[in-house]
Structure formats: C-alpha cells, structure tokens
Amino acid sequence: VPKVKANISMSLDGYVAGPNQSDENPLGEGGEALHEWGVKLKSFKEGHGHDASDGETGVNDDIMREMFEGSGACIMGRKMFGPARAGGDWGDGSWRGWWGDDPPFHAPVHVLTHHERDPLEMEGGTTFHFETEGIEPALERAKASVGDRDVLICGGASAIQQYLKAGLVDQLELHVVPLALGGGERLLDDIGTARFEPMRAIETPDVTHLRYGVAA
Amino acid sequence: VPKVKANISMSLDGYVAGPNQSDENPLGEGGEALHEWGVKLKSFKEGHGHDASDGETGVNDDIMREMFEGSGACIMGRKMFGPARAGGDWGDGSWRGWWGDDPPFHAPVHVLTHHERDPLEMEGGTTFHFETEGIEPALERAKASVGDRDVLICGGASAIQQYLKAGLVDQLELHVVPLALGGGERLLDDIGTARFEPMRAIETPDVTHLRYGVAA
Numbered sequence: 040v041p042k043v044k045a046n047i048s049m050s051l052d053g054y055v056a057g058p059n060q061s062d063e064n065p066l067g068e069g070g071e072a073l074h075e076w077g078v079k080l081k082s083f084k085e086g087h088g089h090d091a092s093d094g095e096t097g098v099n100d101d102i103m104r105e106m107f108e109g110s111g112a113c114i115m116g117r118k119m120f121g122p123a124r125a126g127g128d129w130g131d132g133s134w135r136g137w138w139g140d141d142p143p144f145h146a147p148v149h150v151l152t153h154h155e156r157d158p159l160e161m162e163g164g165t166t167f168h169f170e171t172e173g174i175e176p177a178l179e180r181a182k183a184s185v186g187d188r189d190v191l192i193c194g195g196a197s198a199i200q201q202y203l204k205a206g207l208v209d210q211l212e213l214h215v216v217p218l219a220l221g222g223g224e225r226l227l228d229d230i231g232t233a234r235f236e237p238m239r240a241i242e243t244p245d246v247t248h249l250r251y252g253v254a255a
Numbered sequence: 256v257p258k259v260k261a262n263i264s265m266s267l268d269g270y271v272a273g274p275n276q277s278d279e280n281p282l283g284e285g286g287e288a289l290h291e292w293g294v295k296l297k298s299f300k301e302g303h304g305h306d307a308s309d310g311e312t313g314v315n316d317d318i319m320r321e322m323f324e325g326s327g328a329c330i331m332g333r334k335m336f337g338p339a340r341a342g343g344d345w346g347d348g349s350w351r352g353w354w355g356d357d358p359p360f361h362a363p364v365h366v367l368t369h370h371e372r373d374p375l376e377m378e379g380g381t382t383f384h385f386e387t388e389g390i391e392p393a394l395e396r397a398k399a400s401v402g403d404r405d406v407l408i409c410g411g412a413s414a415i416q417q418y419l420k421a422g423l424v425d426q427l428e429l430h431v432v433p434l435a436l437g438g439g440e441r442l443l444d445d446i447g448t449a450r451f452e453p454m455r456a457i458e459t460p461d462v463t464h465l466r467y468g469v470a471a
Binding site: 051052053069215217218219220221225227228229230231232233234235236237239240241242243244246247249251 | 443449452456457
C-alpha cells in the first residue's frame, strides 16, 4: 500500500509562506528564504533540468533525493500550480504552471481545484491532473498510479491541513528553516488535536529535518 | 559573561499552553501533556524533592539535568508564579507560588510583574524576587547573581517573546512534544523576523530537543 507523505519547508515560527502573498510574490515576504537550502542542492538542480555540476551534495541532498525518488505522484493545492491571474476557471487555458515546460516532478501531479480542466501533459513525464471532486478522490487517483512508491502531498498549507484533518496522512516531514518570518501562512493551524510519532531528526546548519508518523 | 537561555516545552504546532487557560487549569486544555516527558525524569523528581528512585534516566534526563545544573537564576512571567486569584497586587500576600514550599529552582527566581512585593525566601535555596522595572533590569539582577552559570528564561510565552524581541536571548531551546494542541498560547508569535543558528537536534520517542543560537 502506498504511503501518503506530507513534506514541506517551514520556518521555526511555523510559516510555510511569508506575509502579503500575491501573484507577484507567491511565497510572501521573506518566503523565498524557506527554500534557499533546497534550490542549491544537486538533486534539486537535476530534477529541474538545470546544470547540476555545482550542486551541493551531502545530507540535505540525500534527503531531497530520497524524497524525489520515493515519490510516484504529487498532490498540490491550486496556488502551487498557478496564481489568481491564471483565471479561477483557468481563463483561456494558457497558464501551464509555475514550473516551466519540464517540471521537476517527472510524475503525475494532482492539482486540487474547483474548476475542471483537461490533463496537461508536460515534458519529462509530468502530467498535471485537475481534481475537482475533493481530497479523497484525488488521493485515490494518485495512489492508483504510484505502484509501491509514495504519494507526496507537497503543499501548500491548506492542502496539507485538509489531508491531516481527514486522517489521510501517514507521515509528516518538516524541513525546519532556522528563521522567524513573523507572519504569513502557518502550516499547523486549525488542525485540531493530534499525536505524532517522532521518526527522525537530522540537523544541518541550513535546516533541521523532522520526520513524524501521524497517529491514525 | 553569563548566557541567557530560553527553555520551554512546545507542541509541534507551536503552543506552550493549551486553549482556555484559567486559574483552575493554568496550562490550558491538553497543556499538561507538554510536560509528561519531563515530570517522570529522575532529575526533575530530585529537583522537586520527590522520591526519585523510579525516575527515568537516559537522554531526556541528561538534558534536564544539564539545564538545572547550568542555571544560576531563573526569570519567569507573572502567570508562572501565580494565578489571577493570587491578587494582581498580591492581595494579602498569602500566595507563595505554584511550586510548593521547596520549589525546584534552588536559586533566585525573578518574577516579572507590575506590582511590588518583598522577596519571598522559600526552602531549598529558592528566593522569589518581584521585578517591577521591566525585563532589562530584571535580567541585570539575575545576571549579577549567577557567576559563570546561565540565566534561564523559563516561560511563559510572553516573557520569552519579550526577551527575544529585545535581542537579549543567546540561546533558545525548544523541547518539541509530538502532539498538536490545536489552540492556546503560541510561543513564536509576534516576534518579528529573526535568524537562528541550529546548534543541536536530539530526538527521543517522547520529545525532540532543538537548540538554537539567536543571532544578535
């Protein structure tokens, strides 16, 4: 049975995006700093089809690579695919995601949305599927395609919150970046009470990786 | 120069007390669970003068003992000393703290308050000093008494927030308990933007200890 893993970078004060998110600044003020540790990694650059010869290797790279290689599909919220200006109902359909022609997923990506749209096949094995029937059908479709790999819920906050509250997450991995953003979109808000099982804590100068099992 | 260390147990969703705190339930709903890992430790029981023969030893106990032994004074917010019913102006002065006749601090404890009160000498070396002139004079007095030991800011959220925002904390240690309280008093709220330096991450089944240096 595939495992469902939520995986996201978070500030020490609990934010996954900074204040004042906008179309022009989708990560909010200061939010890019949450991803500095990741974007310089060899595995990240390879995944994005960039020149990876100067990519950083080591513990963080191993963890990023493990996540990519273990995942057979990704689920994301609408805002991770496109901004409001892409058209709530997809407008003329010209918006093809934040992720370029060859997105880093190389796998099916299920986008949670209220608006139907035909699947969008990109280069490199990524196909965006637009899921309008709710989080459970989206998860079932993702699971159906992954074989013995994992389904990754890769954000944003709202998507992860919904899956956590529905009891559909097996594992939560927080990449805790050692800074305070002072505001923005908080990950573990409005999730009610829950118990977690500590599985792994790995500290590096850039980021601390905390892995938890989620009690059913 | 003594170091200033803030040290507190926090839920994974960032709370140091649960919702609906009251005189009868000062830790809020579910808040006691934040301290389950600590109260069973040998060092904790010894510090409280309890029978420690069944106290838990191991990594968590070592960390608790290191904290106790390294600290020469403690600073706490008013609510950690007494409830509202103790009298905002200390009423008849009969309230002598939540901590019993022989409090676990065995050192000077500086209580931040707006209301003057004479020092209160307890058994076992603990004396409560009531600090009405603000957080900086309170810290100066605490530092003056500790020699080469640390000053511990042991809570609650508001006291730690004030010292963090004033740039007066050298080290922040979070004992992250693997549960979500879903509401309550958040530690890292309203602290603005800040950078931390990861120093240590130690995971146990009960709690994950994250130690950070605080950038000046």
